[in-house]
Amino acid sequence: MPLFQTDNLTLETQGDQGAILSLHVAGRSLNVFTPQVLADLDAALDRLAEMPALRVLGIKSGKSSGFMAGADIQEFQKVQTAADAEALSATGQAVFNKLAASRVPTVAVIQGSCLGGGLEFALACDYRLVIDHPKTQLGLPEIELGLLPAWGGTQRLPRVIGIERALQVIVGRKRLKAREALSWGLADAVAANATDYSAEMRQLVQRALELGKSARRGWPVRSWRQRLLESTGLGRRLLLRGAERILRRRTPDDMPAPREAFEAVRTGVTQGMEAGLRYEREAVGRLAVTPACRNLVTLFFLIEGARKPAGAEAQASGIRRLGVVGAGTMGAGIAQLAAIRGFDVVVQEVNDAALKAGMGKIEELFRKAAERGVLPASEAAQKAAAIGRTTSWQGFENADLVIEAVIEDLDKKREVFRELARRVRPDTILATNTSSISVGQLQEGLGNPGRLAGLHFFNPVHKMPLVEIVRAPVTTDEVVAKLIAWSAAVGKTPVVVRDSPGFIVNRILVPYLNEAGLLVAEGMPIPQVDHAMKRFGMPMGPLELLDQVGLDVAAHIARSIEPLFAGRLTRHPGLEQMVQAGWLGVKTGRGFYVYGDRKTKVNDEVMKRLGGSASPRPEAELPQAQHDAVERMVLLMVNEAAACLKEGLAERADQIDLAMVLGTGWAPHRGGPLRYADDRGVRDILQALEALQQQFGSRFEPCAALRERAASGEPFYSQLGRA
Numbered sequence: 001m002p003l004f005q006t007d008n009l010t011l012e013t014q015g016d017q018g019a020i021l022s023l024h025v026a027g028r029s030l031n032v033f034t035p036q037v038l039a040d041l042d043a044a045l046d047r048l049a050e051m052p053a054l055r056v057l058g059i060k061s062g063k064s065s066g067f068m069a070g071a072d073i074q075e076f077q078k079v080q081t082a083a084d085a086e087a088l089s090a091t092g093q094a095v096f097n098k099l100a101a102s103r104v105p106t107v108a109v110i111q112g113s114c115l116g117g118g119l120e121f122a123l124a125c126d127y128r129l130v131i132d133h134p135k136t137q138l139g140l141p142e143i144e145l146g147l148l149p150a151w152g153g154t155q156r157l158p159r160v161i162g163i164e165r166a167l168q169v170i171v172g173r174k175r176l177k178a179r180e181a182l183s184w185g186l187a188d189a190v191a192a193n194a195t196d197y198s199a200e201m202r203q204l205v206q207r208a209l210e211l212g213k214s215a216r217r218g219w220p221v222r223s224w225r226q227r228l229l230e231s232t233g234l235g236r237r238l239l240l241r242g243a244e245r246i247l248r249r250r251t252p253d254d255m256p257a258p259r260e261a262f263e264a265v266r267t268g269v270t271q272g273m274e275a276g277l278r279y280e281r282e283a284v285g286r287l288a289v290t291p292a293c294r295n296l297v298t299l300f301f302l303i304e305g306a307r308k309p310a311g312a313e314a315q316a317s318g319i320r321r322l323g324v325v326g327a328g329t330m331g332a333g334i335a336q337l338a339a340i341r342g343f344d345v346v347v348q349e350v351n352d353a354a355l356k357a358g359m360g361k362i363e364e365l366f367r368k369a370a371e372r373g374v375l376p377a378s379e380a381a382q383k384a385a386a387i388g389r390t391t392s393w394q395g396f397e398n399a400d401l402v403i404e405a406v407i408e409d410l411d412k413k414r415e416v417f418r419e420l421a422r423r424v425r426p427d428t429i430l431a432t433n434t435s436s437i438s439v440g441q442l443q444e445g446l447g448n449p450g451r452l453a454g455l456h457f458f459n460p461v462h463k464m465p466l467v468e469i470v471r472a473p474v475t476t477d478e479v480v481a482k483l484i485a486w487s488a489a490v491g492k493t494p495v496v497v498r499d500s501p502g503f504i505v506n507r508i509l510v511p512y513l514n515e516a517g518l519l520v521a522e523g524m525p526i527p528q529v530d531h532a533m534k535r536f537g538m539p540m541g542p543l544e545l546l547d548q549v550g551l552d553v554a555a556h557i558a559r560s561i562e563p564l565f566a567g568r569l570t571r572h573p574g575l576e577q578m579v580q581a582g583w584l585g586v587k588t589g590r591g592f593y594v595y596g597d598r599k600t601k602v603n604d605e606v607m608k609r610l611g612g613s614a615s616p617r618p619e620a621e622l623p624q625a626q627h628d629a630v631e632r633m634v635l636l637m638v639n640e641a642a643a644c645l646k647e648g649l650a651e652r653a654d655q656i657d658l659a660m661v662l663g664t665g666w667a668p669h670r671g672g673p674l675r676y677a678d679d680r681g682v683r684d685i686l687q688a689l690e691a692l693q694q695q696f697g698s699r700f701e702p703c704a705a706l707r708e709r710a711a712s713g714e715p716f717y718s719q720l721g722r723a
Contacts, residue, residue, distance in 0.1 A: 004047040006040040010062070011047060017055040018205070019048065024062030030069040031061055033117045035091070042095045045102060056208050057106045058201075059125060066112025066135065068121055073145070073300060082285035085150075089281040092117065092151035096124040100156075105208040109201065110187075114138045115175075120149055123156040126214040129204050130187040131197060132178035134375050138186060139175035143257045145300060146293030146669060150284035154264035155276040161185050162220045163230050163269060167243055170265065171258050177373050185220055240266050252537035255292055255669045291679055295671030302658045303465075306495065307488045319429070319486045320344060323399035325416055327358020330433055331405035333461025336365040339383045340375065341490045346388030346395035355389055362387060365462060393423045401486065403455055405433040408556055413442055421447050429479050431455035435506055435553075436560035439472040439499045450476040453483055456503060457492075458663055459549070466662035467492040472499040495659045498649045501561040504656055505663035507644060508673070510558050510569065511636040511699065516542035517575050519629050521610040526592050526602050532626040533633060537667025542633065543592040545664075547585030555579050568699045574610035581609070632696075634676070635689050637666075639703050641673040645716070646705035653716040674716040677706075686710040 003019065004011040007026040014020045021044060025031045048054060061067045071092075079085050099106065099121075108122040111131035119138050122128055130136060140149045140157065148154060149170060158166035161184045168174045181187040189204045191197035219230045229235040244262065251258045260283040268276025287293050321344040324335045331347065339345045339362075347362070349355035363384045370380040388395045396402065402424060404416050413432060420430060430452040432442055443449035454470025467487045471480055480496060487494035497504045519529050520543070530541020546554055555576060562569055578584075578591070583603065585591035594603045641656050650656045657672020670676045677685050685706060692700035709716070 003051075004044050006043075008037045008040045009044060011044050014058065017053060017209075019051070019054055019057050021057060021059045022062040023060070023068065029063075030065050030113065031063055031067065031118070032069050032072040033092070033121070034072045034075055035088075038091055038095050042098065045095070045098050048102060048104070054104050056205055057102070057104050058109060058205070059106060060109040061111070064112075067108075067110045067114045068118025069113045070116025070118045071151075073297065076145075076288075076297065079288050082289050085288035086281045086285040089150035089284045092120070093277055093281065096120060096152050100124040100152075105211075105213050107201075107204055107208055109197075110138065111136055116140060116142055116149065116153075117151055120151040120153040120156070123153065123160060127188045127204055127208055128181075128186065129189045129191060129197075129200055130178040130181050132190050132192050134373055136178050137175040138181050139173070140170050141173050141175070143171065143173055143261060144296065144668075146255075146257045146290060146296040147287050148257055148261040148264060148280065148283055150280050152277060152280070154261060154280050155268040155273045157186075158219070158265055158269065159273075160220065162222070162226050163236060163265065164225070164239055164243070167262065167265060170261050171247060185222055236269055240269065252667060252669065253535050255537065256290060257287055257292065260287055291671075292669035295675055295679075296669055298654070298671060298675075299658065299661060299668055302654055303493050303662075306493045306658065318482060319400040319489075321346070321399050321401075323348065323396045323402035323424070325402065325404045325420070326406040327355060327361065328405065328407075329361070329459060330457060330461065331403075332358050332361035332365065333459070334403055334405060334433065334457055335387060336362045336369075336384075337461050337490050339387050340366070340369060340380075343490070344386075344388075346390060346399065348390050348393060348396065351391055355391055359384075359387070359389055369462070393419070396420070396423050397425065399424055399428055401429045401431065401482075403431045403433055408434060408436060408553075410437055410441060413437060414445075417442055417446055417452065427451075429453070429482060431483065433457055436502055436557045438501065439470045439475070443472055443474060450474045451479055453479055454499065454503070455483060455487070456505075458505075464663070465491075465493050466505070466659060467494045468503050468505060468659065468663070469494050469496045470499050470503055471496055493658070493662055495650070495655050495662075497655075497659070498647075500647070500649050501564045502557060504644055504649050504659045506557050507561060507564070507649070508637050508640045508656075508660060509664055510554075510561060511565075511640055512633050513542050513546055513554060514558065514569060514571055514575075515633050515636055515699075516546070517572050517610065518570070519632070520592075520606065521572050521574055523607075524625065524629060526606065528626060529629060532629045535626070536630050536634065537670055539665040547591035547593055547595075550585050550587055551575065551591055552579050552584050565699075568701060570697070570699050572610060577609050578606065583609075631688060632692060632700075634673075635685065635692065636700070638673045638677050638685055639689060639700070639706060642677070642705040642709075642716070643703040645674065646703065678715040678717050682706060682713075682715065683710045 002010050002012050010022045012020050023031045025037055048057060106125040107127045107129060108125040109129050110122060111133055112135045114122055119140055140153050142149050154170060157169060165184055176186060178187060178190045182190045189200045191200040221227045221231055229239045247258055247262055264276060264279045264283055267279040322338045324331050324345065324347045327347050327349050335345050335347050347358060349358050366380040366384040369375060370377040402420055404413060406412055406416055417430060426448065432439060432454055433456060434454060435456055439454040443452050446452060453472065453475045456468035456470060458464035458466055469480060469483050484494045502510060516529050520526055526543055530543050533541045558571060582588055583590045586595055589595045590603055592603055592606055593600050644656055645653055653674040657675050660666040660672050661668050666672055686702050689700050689702040
């Protein structure tokens, strides 16, 4: 009979002097900390204190899905004030402090996710045994929600792995696999498998019985760098000063969480753990009520909702075999993604040489996935070998879904779909990965056109989380529902958009990228253009993005959607000249930047092509110049996003914002272009655009949607809450 049991956990004896605390949070697929779970844990610790014969406690998950995913974000939605957030922090700190201070040594057994509050829980234990599994990861990702670890994580992690490494995890959002956790000292032992686990657990328990509670004095010294920088007060001060400079340079404007997390660590290092815990509580109170936190939490739930549509599993069960036409960069990426997620895949190419090249790309993607620890190398090789390959159409007769990923040419794509109509079953879903061609045009003349939709992945497929599902006029609801479910099943976030040139992401992105080129043509140095937008919060600047996408691809998309802008898009001819010169970006080694084996540098010839002057502005003028550049680039995106909503390209403002954050890296803490408009004020956006229109012309003309909302005072988000 258990010593103590609730709906969420069980405490049982293990041998004569041991006990096991097993977590199995009721009604959840993953263990998460709710107020009730914390209360149950607190009560279980009180029960343990009444057991004088107990000498060691093991803590594990009762779920196969993982150890502990962290705090329940749904509970955080109930936080309305700074005091609410401080109280929640204080509760968690108190329970984990009690665990850390318990009389007996504690051993946490970690497999799968151990994130946020889950890792803070494990850090309060004395020893950690980590199972080496592809899904095992340890980290403190609270900054991704505009928060900081507030249950002792900013204090305990530096004392376990060192200050610099802790900052990489807390501020840099680094997640550790099992072996890295061992080398950094976060894990005391690693088990390779279930058999190995029993032996490692016995050894670790014996170690705990012999040594008792972990008695860590001083800061960890596991490398020469830690000995140099972290073993003395002077070294720690120098380390923190240097880290602060880097943080200030890299942290986007209006994103306070990284700075607060750093200060919590510094306070604990310089003033002691109690002061650090107090700073943690106060900081989470400040952060919880910021727009950045609200926007990031909103995005979290938007992503969760998009990835878990109603009836997703039932819908996805109808798609098991995938056909991919074209094994270029996008086709190879889609095929590899589907195969790694367990779908049967067959790839078609026009000839043996193209097929061999395409399979080479797929095999390379699998090799890199194995190197990143996504799956074992042997399993990667098996999955790559299992992909069917054909230069005819063998295997397509059994496909449930076929994705066309050939060159961006309307006639060529139409030819592919005419051929597919003869080769596949009548109920096979057909999809195009086009980035600019109208899906409606591809449906024309096709038998049963309702089964054709757009499935627009972004490059690189394995990294970019967004898929635009393009609904053309006659695409059926059933097809859209199945594509939503299948996209979620391969780990992507689907956003349904209406068929229109450029769909949503490229429609909004083109004016932004074009304006970046115009700024360079006016003489603004390339690095300054990119730096300005990275300060705004973009993960990369617009010119870096152009080089990644490929200037030829960007130029093709711009030409395709230019008629939609009716004179509002002034493309600079220099960009076309760069394409003609073969400066296509990363893939040719030269674009706005020159890409070498070791170092990337600015392509100084670009200024000559674009007609600008390379002479830098006086340093005193740089802040204003960068502010003006950001205004121009950002407000064009806001204007176009508002027009997309007005035209019905998406049903809701949050869908457009989600697409822009996931598809372009729009500064997540700003929530997306339409949330940004609400936060700043639609009237202010309108006035700024009108001023730019007077200065630069019609490309800044405010759209009707902005004028209407400015006049009515109606925001894009009817409720400015977290959801």
